Amino acid sequence: MSLRTAVAHRNLLYLLSLRELRTRYRKSVLGWAWSLLNPITQMLIFTVIFLYVFRATPPTGDPSGLKNFPLYFVSGVLPFNFFAITVGTAIGSVQGGAGLIKKVRFPHEHLVFSVVIAQFVTLLIELLVLTVAMFIAGNLLLPWIPVLMFVLLMLALFTTGIALALSAANVFYHDVNYLWTILSQLLFYTTPVIYSPATISLEPLRVLALYGPTGSFITAVHNVVYDLRMPSTIRLAQLVVLGFGTFFAGAWVFNRLSPRFAEEM
């Protein structure tokens, strides 16, 4: 569908996002706390493994001087989870929208966009908690918020692009869904979340961690949140290219495939 119909249906996008947020933790006692409990559990596990099993030293923030593995981990895992969970949920949400797609004409991409928006709101709330924790640890994050927001917006564009392409492909081949579960794990370990790229001795892996698609975003977030440093200009340019490039490529794939959704489902 054209951009114009998408804009005309912006109200639908708003309501779908709201639905996504409202129904997520229905019938759960802890509700929204769950969105924090998952990264906290991951943090505890990896902190124990990292500090007490491998006895590694946590990376030092430059110039912040921060030396705190849990905070390093959380500042990387939150944006990474946003990416991985959004793509996974979007794949299911297009397939789950079959009833709607087969019966009503509406911009299908809103099913994906609404997931991205809802997950982004969740990410912002999680980051708010992280900002407080950072403040207690001595990192004053407030002046860096605009740069952080820029990086996160590029990450959101990148995520949307991948989500569009994969959710459309999944309508035709359900393997995509399973493939993503494996691929996201692989990405998790090649992205500097539980380690610092500086500690990798194997050159190709180090480059992948630093300049791979997800690695680029997470490294930039670490720069801003953990190191309190402006990412390099080249890095910022890379994020813009990755963000917009992936978004438009994903949108192109989605637009090519979406007219055939109703038939295929």
Add this chain to the structure above:
Amino acid sequence: MANVIEVDHVTKTFKVHSEKVNSLKAAIVARGRNRYEEFYALRDVSFEVREGEMFGVIGHNGSGKSTLLKCMAGILQPNAGEVRVHQRMSALLELGAGFHPELSGRDNVFLNAAILGMPRREIAKRFDEIVEFSGLQAFIGSPVKTYSSGMYVRLAFAVAINVDPNLLIIDEILAVGDVTFQQRCLEKFVEFRNEGRTIILVTHAMNTVKEMCDRAVWLTHGVITGEGDPSDLVDEYTETMLGGNVRADDGSIRRGSGEIQITSVELFVNGDTEPVKRFRTGDDVTVRLHYRAQQPVSRPVFGITIEQLGGATVTTPTTRDAGLLPDAIEGDGTIEIALRKVPMLPGTYDLHTSITDFNLSHVYDHLQMALRFDVMTGKPYEMGGVVTLHPSWHLA
């Protein structure tokens, strides 16, 4: 008058795979020798609907009606040809598509209206109207999963009808809901038509097509076999559909699933015990239906239709309209309809009988021309018309 929608040489095919391929492995293995057959759901279909028309689409199951509808609604893309829509359209293929069970009725109204393309401000403006039409004021704050299916449909229809389209496409919606609600839907359609809006109706309810539509098309296996006056078309269609049904010696035609059947129909006049085939205007008449139920049938609806020889329907009373709802019926029995001071004027009439389920959707038995009878001159007498309303004239 301007065309609202033009269906221009539309062809739609589906690939029928001998084995459905939707995993990568299967696709790779089957590459190059992916066997499928082309199935033509629609073949070179063309027609247009003009502004303010009520347009019917009829055809048997699998004739391509639904595919045509989805092409018109923009849900499916035709392989060849084009559908041009010139006005704001709302297609109701399923009521409540997109309702989320966990959300409240209120939230679902907003969400559903947005799915149908309504801007937020307009929804807010019409919200009260929508809720009032649905009659669910007391429940609008509860999640829709707590609704009965009737409530669900009512709310969904209320939303759909208030989207305010100039062109409304409807698929078999009249088959749901209770009688009062169906009546309200029909009223709304008439209101729509009177406002000069266009309605395209796809339905099995032949009477609705006959009575309400201005024009109709008839689809058979994806091809248009007839177009024009709905009355002729429906008759022709019904005749074709009945082709395989049982025609008895007395000229009656029977169809239906047959769990319960009308075995004979008798007519009595003024309390006599001998059945007759003629009476006079103004007589008290009793119609007696003899039925036989091979197995218990729950909540059957009996009905008769009296038609003038020319085809005009005089009356179609049913037990459901009268509120007579037996829980279950089994074995042989009779049911009587007493008609007081029958106002029918002289002529020849046919009586048809029917037994359906409570929703009128499943036909147990339909006996076309179960009985032919004559009405002779009685009191009062009028030269023209079908019935008399017992007029009394006064010179003032």
